[in-house]
Structure formats: structure tokens, C-alpha cells
Amino acid sequence: MRQGNVYYKEILAGVLTETDDGEYVFQYVPEYVKDYPDKFITFTMPVSSKPYTEKRLFPFFEGLIPEGWLLDIASKNWKINRNDRMGLLLACCANCIGAVSVLPKE
Numbered sequence: 284m285r286q287g288n289v290y291y292k293e294i295l296a297g298v299l300t301e302t303d304d305g306e307y308v309f310q311y312v313p314e315y316v317k318d319y320p321d322k323f324i325t326f327t328m329p330v331s332s333k334p335y336t337e338k339r340l341f342p343f344f345e346g347l348i349p350e351g352w353l354l355d356i357a358s359k360n361w362k363i364n365r366n367d368r369m370g371l372l373l374a375c376c377a378n379c380i381g382a383v384s385v386l387p388k389e
Contacts, residue, residue: 295314
């Protein structure tokens with residue numbers, strides 16, 4: 284199981300989990316739900332206390348992963364398979380363009 288903390292600007296918004304079964308779960312943290320009910324990270328995942336579950340990485344997070352030559356560099360330098368989407372997300376998306384970033388959860 285791998286997890287990443289998802290930040291909206293500088294605020295911890297939620298946790299993204301890749302389960303041992305290969306499913307993906309995103310859940311907003313309770314403090315974020317309470318304090319920022321209108322600041323969703325994407326239109327497809329409004330702020331909710333219920334978890335979002337998918338069999339593939341959510342399209343929003345998929346869109347944060349580099350593409351093209353930048354993906355080639357990231358894959359080669361960090362020795363991450365291009366198909367390991369969660370690994371690439373955790374390695375490359377700590378400082379994304381935009382308001383959302385993903386950091387590996389310790």
C-alpha cells in the first residue's frame with residue numbers, strides 16, 4: 284500500500300491511497316471537510332467525508348504526472364516504470380504547477 288498527502292495550496296486536503304489490491308482511494312481529511320467545504324481539488328471530487336474509490340488512478344491525479352520528454356527524464360532518473368502511475372505521482376508531483384501537490388505519506 285502506498286499513500287500520498289494531497290495539498291491544496293499549503294493546506295492538507297486529503298490522502299490518496301493505492302491499496303494492495305490495486306484500487307485507488309481518495310479521502311478528504313476531516314479538518315479540511317469542516318474548514319473548507321467549498322474548496323474542492325477538482326470538480327469531479329467535491330469536498331465530502333465519504334471516500335472516492337476507483338480501479339484506476341483518478342483522471343485528475345493522472346493529469347498531474349509529467350508527459351513526453353519530461354516523463355522520460357523522470358522515469359529514467361528515478362528508475363520508475365512509466366506504467367507505475369502512483370510511483371510517478373509520488374516522485375514528481377510535490378511541486379506541481381497549480382494549487383494541488385502530492386507528497387509521499389510517511
